[in-house]
Amino acid sequence: MTLTLYNTLTRRKEPFEPIDPKNVRMYVCGPTVYDLAHIGNARPIIVFDVLFRLLRHLYGEQHVTYARNITDVDDKINARAVERFPEMPPTEAIRKLTEETTAQFHKDIAALGVLPPTVEPRATDHIAEMRVLCDELVANGHAYVGEDHVLFAVGSMPDYGKLARRSLEEMEAGARVDVAPYKRGPMDFVLWKPSKPGEPSWPSPAGIATPGRPGWHIECSAMAGKHLGNVFDIHGGGIDLVFPHHENEIAQSRCAHGTSVMANVWMHNGFLQVEGEKMSKSLGNFVTIKELFDEWRGYSWPGQVARFAMLGTHYRQPIDFSQDALDQASIALSGFKTWAADIPGASPSREFMDALSDDLNTPRAIAELHRLSQLAQRGVHEQTDRMTKPGAMLEKLEASPAAQLSASLSFLGLDMESYDRNWVQNQSRLSISEEQSAKIAQLISARLAARKAKNWAESDRIRDELAAMGIQLKDGKDPQTGEAITMWEVKR
Numbered sequence: 001m002t003l004t005l006y007n008t009l010t011r012r013k014e015p016f017e018p019i020d021p022k023n024v025r026m027y028v029c030g031p032t033v034y035d036l037a038h039i040g041n042a043r044p045i046i047v048f049d050v051l052f053r054l055l056r057h058l059y060g061e062q063h064v065t066y067a068r069n070i071t072d073v074d075d076k077i078n079a080r081a082v083e084r085f086p087e088m089p090p091t092e093a094i095r096k097l098t099e100e101t102t103a104q105f106h107k108d109i110a111a112l113g114v115l116p117p118t119v120e121p122r123a124t125d126h127i128a129e130m131r132v133l134c135d136e137l138v139a140n141g142h143a144y145v146g147e148d149h150v151l152f153a154v155g156s157m158p159d160y161g162k163l164a165r166r167s168l169e170e171m172e173a174g175a176r177v178d179v180a181p182y183k184r185g186p187m188d189f190v191l192w193k194p195s196k197p198g199e200p201s202w203p204s205p206a207g208i209a210t211p212g213r214p215g216w217h218i219e220c221s222a223m224a225g226k227h228l229g230n231v232f233d234i235h236g237g238g239i240d241l242v243f244p245h246h247e248n249e250i251a252q253s254r255c256a257h258g259t260s261v262m263a264n265v266w267m268h269n270g271f272l273q274v275e276g277e278k279m280s281k282s283l284g285n286f287v288t289i290k291e292l293f294d295e296w297r298g299y300s301w302p303g304q305v306a307r308f309a310m311l312g313t314h315y316r317q318p319i320d321f322s323q324d325a326l327d328q329a330s331i332a333l334s335g336f337k338t339w340a341a342d343i344p345g346a347s348p349s350r351e352f353m354d355a356l357s358d359d360l361n362t363p364r365a366i367a368e369l370h371r372l373s374q375l376a377q378r379g380v381h382e383q384t385d386r387m388t389k390p391g392a393m394l395e396k397l398e399a400s401p402a403a404q405l406s407a408s409l410s411f412l413g414l415d416m417e418s419y420d421r422n423w424v425q426n427q428s429r430l431s432i433s434e435e436q437s438a439k440i441a442q443l444i445s446a447r448l449a450a451r452k453a454k455n456w457a458e459s460d461r462i463r464d465e466l467a468a469m470g471i472q473l474k475d476g477k478d479p480q481t482g483e484a485i486t487m488w489e490v491k492r
């Protein structure tokens with residue numbers, strides 16, 4: 001099994017060869033902690049969590065270092081902190097905002113089944129490293145000082161624009177005319193800037209007297225360098241980060257360290273839309289991770305459902321996040337829960353691993369889950385047949401489809417043990433009391449029993465009784481297992 005990964009740097013799928021198989025190193029740009037993370041932010045977190053799991057499987061848990069940072073110094077953070085806590089001194093307000101937001105982020109992504117990365121560096125803990133980078137770049141002529149700013153001179157780097165495949169000439173031609181007076185070239189970008197009163201500030205590098213703060217790009221170069229070294233294996237993030245963020249990270253790190261690459265493989269996830277539209281506050285379709293768990297479209301969605309829905313689309317494709325996709329994910333998981341068997345020593349199937357190793361082809365891996373689920377269902381019937389025949393041999397349990405299904409689900413980070421396949425019926429806290437909810441569950445199972453016994457009159461009577469309580473039923477069949485499933489919702 002060879003792992004192949006699509007590399008944005010070469011625009012090709014390539015066999016993955018770590019620099020040091022005893023220490024495979026990956027960096028992913030993490031959140032800027034000024035607001036609740038939205039489901040678009042969840043995408044890179046989930047995608048690279050799957051890659052982290054795969055790398056740990058291939059090279060051993062002790063041989064993978066995954067760094068995912070927290071950006072806790074940023075203009076948006078400063079503005080939001082003052083807005084939210086106007087009565088506090090700004091530095092205290094900033095600390096309160098970033099701590100609260102980081103804690104909520106951790107809670108959100110844990111519920112999505114995401115493993116903690118090996119290290120989670122915070123920008124504010126790496127200011128010294130950022131200052132050193134600035135000094136080095138000024139010393140070797142790749143950066144200069146202008147009006148208390150440190151700027152990177154993009155013209156000093158012959159292949160600036162290589163990741164994004166943009167030429168400097170084109171970029172300069174397209175640049176706005178109102179270029180800041182302290183910039184020598186219109187595309188030169190800020191490594192360090194002076195702080196206004198009330199903004200977080202640190203002693204500046206490059207002999208600048210005014211205290212200042214780092215630009216965004218230098219933060220990641222400093223944290224990646226500190227934890228993963230000057231050249232490492234994989235760098236990831238959303239597709240929007242290719243330019244300018246990753247291009248600039250590359251420029252800073254390569255020019256400071258005199259290397260020909262910063263990371264060998266650059267990976268980018270596609271963007272997430274909601275019901276076919278760009279997610280935005282003004283369109284009213286902005287969904288935070290927390291909201292999904294609390295209440296979205298009348299339900300509080302389990303983390304497994306959101307995670308599974310996210311993996312249904314290949315990471316490089318745009319993804320359309322919708323209630324329909326979540327419903328489908330619920331139905332599929334409910335079927336899997338029925339047929340999977342947790343057998344110690346079992347591993348995912350060969351086809352499942354091959355699919356993941358092919359540039360994280362999760363849709364193909366999920367098709368394999370459906371196949372295993374069908375086999376497991378058939379196996380149950382066949383085994384009961386066989387057991388009635390004398391001398392029948394039972395297949396080795398850990399290689400059975402049911403066991404492979406369970407192992408594959410857990411490989412994907414889907415905690416099926418705690419997944420309640422009847423979760424839709426557990427939405428009691430939305431608008432229904434515990435008692436009512438228990439009553440509904442009881443009526444639904446009585447109705448399913450009546451339907452099984454082909455007692456249609458009784459089944460209809462129960463449907464009407466529920467309707468009178470304001471409960472609407474949705475009958476469905478698990479498309480893979482054929483098992484009858486009934487979901488309910490409150491009539492609106």
Ligand code: AMP
Pocket residue numbers: 029030031032039040041042043044237238239240241269270271272273279
């Ligand atoms: P930000 O906090 O905006 O810097 O974003 C954090 C991460 O989420 C980055 O890797 C972004 O590329 C990613 N991201 C932001 N919005 C979306 C979206 N709608 N779809 C997919 N990824 C996103």
Ligand code: ZN
Pocket residue numbers: 028029030220245249
């Ligand atoms: Zn970054």
